[in-house]
Amino acid sequence: MTALLNYIYSSFKRDKNKNVFISDPPGPAILLWTNNQTHPNLTGISVVKELNLDYQNQNQHISHNLITTIANEIKTNTSIPFLEIEYDFLNDILIINGTRYNVSNGGNIIANTFNLTISNTPTKAVNNSQSVTDMFHIWSRSFFSGTAVRKIDTDLVVVDIIDNTLSSFVEIKRSDRVNFNSWQPFSNDLSNYEMMFALSDALNIPFYTIHHNDVNNKIIDANKLVNVFTYDPNSPVNWGTFRSLQNRQQLTAQDIVNSL
Template sequence: MPSIEEMDPINIAILKEQKQSHLEYNFVVWANEDASKIIGVTFDKIKDKKVENRHLLLYLVKKLTASGLPIILVEHNFFKKDIKVIDANKDRTNKYSVSTDELEELILRKFEISNTSSDRENMKSVNKDEKVQDLFHVWSRETFGTKIKKIDIDCLLFKDYVMATIEVKNTKIGGLSIESWQPFNSDQVNYKIAALFSENFLSCDFITLHYQRKSKENTSTNSEDIDIGLWPYNPDFMQFRSKNNWKKTTLSQVINHYIKKDDL
């Protein structure tokens, strides 16, 4: 998880205004090669990094393990090959050390990934703007190659239960405006995985929020001042990326739609 200096305005606003929704670890959903099945989830964090919002983590672990989905928690310093794991389906109190080979074997077995040589030639390169930039993410991508697909959950809205998972997209200064941006065809599989996971395992909405970085200075991190394009997911991708499915709004209106709706 990036430091607050590296976080985007949407995540900073959620941290300030909806602390119960703040993710303090990397939340990665794994799917099989053709993205037709969710095969597991990993939560990982850098060793010694505190997790203060443990209620959300505990909720997610309990919810997902109750569904039978394999869950692995990873605490690591990959530079020093210092890796500890919790097999959440087996014993959530047992944290133990593993080597990278043992971690690979654990993931292969729990997520039922075929133990054949990886096809790495067509692997997606690591996007330096991705939220998940730690070495566990890099290692797992290099180790399992195209045998699996992975997406990270950028952020979510939570109050007693998860109300929505959110994909955050942004265009840099001088890039596409909120009015002109549309979801990219090349990301179609990632959207499918996030939607499949959100619906089948969290029973919640999946939405995409796009914003444009207007300047380097004086960037507002108050939700009422963050203009966004809202894209609710539709399994028909052409309809999903159609402007008929788009709405210009603010982050505060999105938060209020979910949080205040639950209070009624």
């Protein structure tokens, strides 16, 4: 995880009211799906994780425990199809909403549920490798059409653990290549942001892009400034307004934790 994600995780770990789901393959990760015809609206949302994963860090364990809340909120408050997916490519297994399939059949279930196009030469499985942390991403890029299917992950979802609701979700951008005070969401990421806006609208929760330039430390300093760009659900904010510097706040890492 990045320095800011580590800081947010460690801060919420002590919070009695809220917790955070952080996508961390091969542990649980939230994926948003759509196709070219439906974009920017979403055709599916999934939580994906490796089957029988021995969680190596507490973040993955915490995120696993929040899956039920996230799934219930999506199913209750949106009409977007939802799948919980577990994979074991070495043994040709996909488990989807508790039902076991081989990888090819499971891929067809995902395609049919989310209205996705399968590649002309789909890959049945990928080999497990300690050097690959996100085997589902590698498999899905080959199994589904690279030109007709769009898939992105969400970095972080804030969960209110008192009333079991979702408070907000966040994309983290780490870069020191652009002057900190001049950084803006990149124009060529418009398609991904539109999918994020669609999720914000569907769940009626705010979406934040948070940029920081700490690329060297394991955890960011609480007083270090970060750039925050906010999208409020079902607002008239367009892409140009969202990424403008007028929509940017510069807050300390601690301030952003307090505001999520």
